[in-house]
Amino acid sequence: MRIGLDMMGGDYAPGEAVKGVKLFFDTVTSDAHLVLIGDETALKPLLEEAQLDTSRYTVVHSSQVIGMNEHPTKALKEKQQSSIAIGFYLLQHKKIDAFISAGNTGAMMVGTFYSIKSIEGVQRPTIATMVPREAGGYGLLLDVGLNADCKPENLVQFGILGSLYAKHILGTENPKVGLLNIGEEEGKGNLLAQATYPLLKDEPRINFAGNVEGRDVFTDKADVIVCEGFTGNVVLKMAESFHEVAVKRGIKDDYIDRFDFEYYGGTPVLGVSEPVIIGHGISGQRAFMNMIVVAQKMLESKLLDKIKESFIAK
Structure with missing residues (x-):
């Protein structure tokens, strides 16, 4: 499984996001591959300092960040190279299996509804x-x-x-x-x-x-x-x-x-066809780790398939 993580979202990003990734790798048994979406220049020294296993993650560069106070729809439209916009692009095109962000909540919701379809019947x-x-x-x-x-x-x-x-x-x-x-x-x-x-x-x-x-x-x-x-x-x-x-x-x-x-950690958006998890803007390392854990559980349990089956059965 490939879990995408917005490394630039949140008041304490990317530092706490990197610490959360390290905490996940150090404490959770998992074969999940993390796709870290963010500014390579900012991430590189932090990732090197954390001494992470490079086989367990991939960095996808984003040159823009959607601020916490920006207008969600306008920001997503104008900042196509932002970490949130790239995350939804990857999720929509099946390059990742889940997407997590503690960034602009409005932008996350707009991205969810415009990029990811609701489950039929919801x-x-x-x-x-x-x-x-x-x-x-x-x-x-x-x-x-x-x-x-x-x-x-x-x-x-x-x-x-x-x-x-x-x-x-x-x-x-x-x-x-x-x-x-x-x-x-x-x-x-x-x-x-x-x-x-x-x-x-x-x-x-x-x-x-x-x-x-x-x-x-x-x-x-x-x-x-x-x-x-x-x-x-x-x-x-x-x-x-x-x-x-x-x-x-x-x-x-x-x-x-x-x-x-x-x-x-964060809040899953229930009723949409791909796993999207929204974190608190002041998320620290433990919250980032737990959001990754939730995404992993959703994928391992095939929760969305079970939701689809439940609504189709009706």
Whole structure:
């Protein structure tokens, strides 16, 4: 497998990206070949210093970088030699099997939707986040910002996509799917939640566990929690802020430490036909390593084939 990595994306690139590659090579057993996309002049001394096995990676030169504050569509159009544009070109033309970047999120989303097709039957691709559970392990919350407004059918598909990811990447057999709501009883919530509940209940491809409330998010009541992206993003940012406050106050706790985004790396775009993983702009070496690990798991498990089969079967 060939995994493409944008070496210029993120506030601490390319230094932390190179460190992440080294950490991956040193700690993960893998036959993955990494395609490092970035400015050769900037990368060469860092790669030499890291003393990486040159047989395990290839450098593809990019002469431009899309800044974090640039307009996504305009930047992709005008910067065809940027690391993000080249990454999507390679992915589109089957030169790499997955693409990872911690660069401009908007440019990554535009590149995904214009370069990579959605899987047939998927109405709206989604992004998810890992949710650390107090009893151990991780759940999944989606959508967390890509789709601020949704129809009931979209949330049902998020449940299917999340279930497949939880089963094949997180190793959760028959994952329970919950609908984020303001009460446990059927009939609670706004119009979207009320219309979604019976659809989830009747969907044979998921194991529906009913409504879950905010207090249930970090428990094992549901393995996959679905909501529209507006609510999901609020929950995500609130959880991240708890970790930030704990760090600032010098609080050390094993559970709170697991809210650090570097533990899980980046966010896969679920519902598109090729693996695309988007990282946080402040990603460090551990986040880069974990994004590579996620890409490897997606490829090894043939997750996208399973998603395609699930939607074709319907």
